[in-house]
Amino acid sequence: MQRKTSVVVEILRYGAIFLVLGFFVFPIFWMVLTSFKPEEAIMVSPPRFFFTPTTENYVHALHDKNFLFYIKNTLIISVISTAIVVAFGSLAAYSFARYNVGDGHILFFILSTKMMPAIAVILPYFLIFRDVGKTAVGKSLHLGLDQHGALIVSYVMFNLPFAIWLLVSFFQDIPRSLEHSARLDGLSRIQVLRRVTFPLAAPGIAVTAVFTLIFCWNEFLFAYILTRKAASTVTVGVESFFTLQGILWGPVAAAATISVAPMLIFVLVMQRYMVRGLTFGAVRG
Amino acid sequence: MSFSQGWDAGFKSLLIYVGVVFFWLIFLERHFADPGTSVLLMNAVGIALGLGFFLYRRRICRVERAAAAVEVAALLAEDH
């Protein structure tokens, strides 16, 4: 694909990229801009681009509404869920990719669990966690309502199908010959997994982790039904900005900006892996 | 018929049965005066189609296996 391209084509290309980025970034930009606007500059027509920036919205979100509390909850829940999803998902995906467990039927079953509308199972979940939370095991694992464990379990459940399907293709991309020779060198199967296969699949695992974390971070419905206050996440926390006097647009924007920041940092850190990692296994040479 | 093939055929038979039930309830039941008869007939058709599909798949599997066995036997015979 190393064809010579003219300058005109290049200019067109970057122009197009700029337009595309503009479309995708503008709403976020507007959100960040709004977070620095004083109240009287937000709901005005025509929209205002120039104003005296203020940090009062951040003060409101962080101090008055204690938004960091929700960030902390979300961080705990998302990170643990992601870790479990990646750990369980990789093991299972490896098994599917190498040993063909269930001959595709289990793989199909796993994806089909994603097809049930969440709203129909939310009340059964609510009742399950209510009862589990009263048992000794539930108490020790914080599985009750309004506890972190309940959300973690739900998120693991909801993200496993996606993670496993993605990872199966990554694992299939790793040549078997490497594993065979490692086995011949006397490594056990677990050692092969740990020292050969997983390191090679690291980019794929990173991509899976990024998407899983993003999905957990942004989940709303389960967080809203299964928590009340102690374990509420950012998406639920934002609701406390919808008041009877109207939506507090400035503080909402500030809170949203704050909650996007960790994701952005995480994505930037993972960038290096993602470049390599977004190489889907299903593409074969 | 291997377990895997059986699973596949069984699952699809179930889908066929449920599909008949849904189709019946949506399109056909309104033509029956008595829901009891309707449900009875619906189950009969559903089970017949579901079971029919399963048996059909089983027969195909058997035929294939028999064909494969013949082929293997032929190969073995050639070797000798």
Next chain:
Amino acid sequence: MPTSPASSGFAAPPAAGRAGLSDRWFSVLLITPAMLITLIFAILPLVQALDVTFRMGDLSRGRIGDYVGLENYRVVFADAAFWQAGWVTVKFTVVAVGLQMILGIGIAFLLHGATFAKGLTRSLLILPLATSAAVTGLFWRYLYDTQFGVMNWMLGNLGLPEPNWLGDYTIALWSVVLFDIWQWTPFVALIALAGLQALPKEPFEAAELDGASRWRVLTTLTFPLLKPVLFLVLVLRTIDCVRLYDAVAVLTRGGPGTATETMTFYLYRTGLKLFRMDYASTMAIFFLYVMLVAAVFALTPLLKQFTDRAKEA
């Protein structure tokens, strides 16, 4: 790692570690943790939901009641609003997924040829994904506002007509589609881009030597090689689109009237506003059935590819 016979392999000499466990048991062991969670938390609620479909279930009037046979199915199938919501869902999914795929692949090609600021572009592109629909949806409502919104302000300045994005029942659904495109096209684009970059060099070099036209290379090499990736993305996006809830809930709440009421939003209204869990579960089961049938057809090639590759030894 779960504590299991397999992990004794770490401590014991390699040769001994291998002895106890057959490949079969090892593979089953690997899927056990994931399967335990999936089985418990998928089957249990599913069985409960299935049970409710055969019973009277007005939650706000107390508990789940008597068995009523197929009555709930009859009621749901006779409900015009249910089919209307289904139709909205189909329209939404076809258009949204279609456009996301086309735009996403287009953007992937655009970025693939670029050499400048690649990392930054990619990070910026992921921004819409990294925000929750519950929050950004709110901001889109603000952008769409006919008086205070930036969209109409820009259109007005350009002398273009200023639509009532979310208030006009003829276009409200497409406004929600536009939001979904904004949020999810990057997902398609990033994965397609990665697929492009992972393509093997050799066939393309050979094609160039043969003097094949660009179009020919595209249709005979690039797309066939990309097909599995794109197919997986298509399946994932389709599943998410038909389950669309957040965006509708924040942007339009199904309105104006029921113009943007998707299946899942109707389900939400039935289950969590009217608390008719019997009807809601029935709809969900029907929904699941349709999805399963579609998946049996759609996933068979992908599954066959997976299992074939897993079987090569």
Next chain:
Amino acid sequence: MRKSLASAGLLALLSSGGAFAQECTDPVQITWSTIAGFYTDAMASFVKSFEDANCAKVTVVNIDNSQLYNKQVIEMVGQTGAYDVVTLETAEKAEFAENGFIRPMTAFFADKQDLLNDVSPTLRAMTVEYKGDVWGLPYYTYSAGMFVRQDLLDDPTEKEAFKAKYGYELAAPTTWEQHRDIAEFFTRKQGDMLKGQPLDKDFYGVGLMAGPFPEIQDEMSAMIWGMGSDWLNAEGKVPVDDVEKAMDMYLRLMPFAPPAALTVTYDGVMNQMKDCQIAMTAGFFLDQWPNAVKTEENCPGATMAAIEAPLKKAYVGGFLLAVSSSSANPEMAEKFVAHIGGPEIQQQFAEMGGASTLTSVLTNPMFATPEKRATNGQYATLNQVFESMAGFSSNLFKTPFGAKIYNTMQIPLQSAASGQISAREAAEQLAADVEKICGGPCPIAN
């Protein structure tokens, strides 16, 4: 054994006394589910004073108003006991009472009749009473009147032009016909003159809440109640002809509302008002007065007024505090209800700008002063509303299906407002929806 029992008894006595500054070591835990961002600071101080006086620990759970109902129902159905004190909308009271989600407080109020009587009888009938029992106390009222730009109604040039066009004096509307005329009269394009000044943006006669929120029915309640009809008749059915008439009335206002009317609720209308886009509202929640009055700062020459809606009928309602049946500490919860709904706290609440529910507070002369106009200027109108509507009650709030009907009815109404279906179709669809929800005619309690 005896000794320890006796000392425990003594402790209980001391702590229940409260008057003694007894060290509070083991506070009674109660949780109050309420509306997010609802006078948060005020609530914190009220809760604090209650905790100190009663040796209690009150957890306040803030929930978005649009989600409050289903969240509370789920916890009630699950009998989790997570919420001891719940916050109910007017339409939800009957459902919660009928299904045993909340406890009657009739016995509790038996010796506190004065407090109960301090709530205007109109408001009491709508929010507190159901089937002869008392179910709690309202602590905030969003009863409706109307907001108008008084400066426009008083402007001599406009008055003259209006009279020339319609043949009667421009003044606050007393019928919905006049309301429509005024809305039409003030709807102008950018560049047109208003009060002798050119407009820098389009101006609309009326701000409407026709968005996908359960508020369009509150606006239309004023119309249908004004006609002497109701959403549900005595047989528990929707009077289709009357709803069609009210819908027609509403549709005749739509051309004079900003296009955003189809996407907004009350906060959007307030934003339009504050941005100098609209001349008045239709039936509108008077508790928004502190918000509406900001128009005077933003729009030069603007003067706001809170008046009664045409025909002196409008939505009356408030947030009811009630005690959950699954509460583990119902006595403490009841005390808390009486505390927040009681005169002391209501007075403080009013001073912070809240729309109080007690007549003694609403008629307190200290809120009638010019200094208090920006925060409590609507109180006099609120009293008038309660007076005008004395003896009024709606069947919508007397059926245990009220909440579900209320949460559904905006759908056909909004469909009609957006032009997708006709007024007749909307009325018929509403009747069909209501019949489906109730499973036949809706039961109406007396």
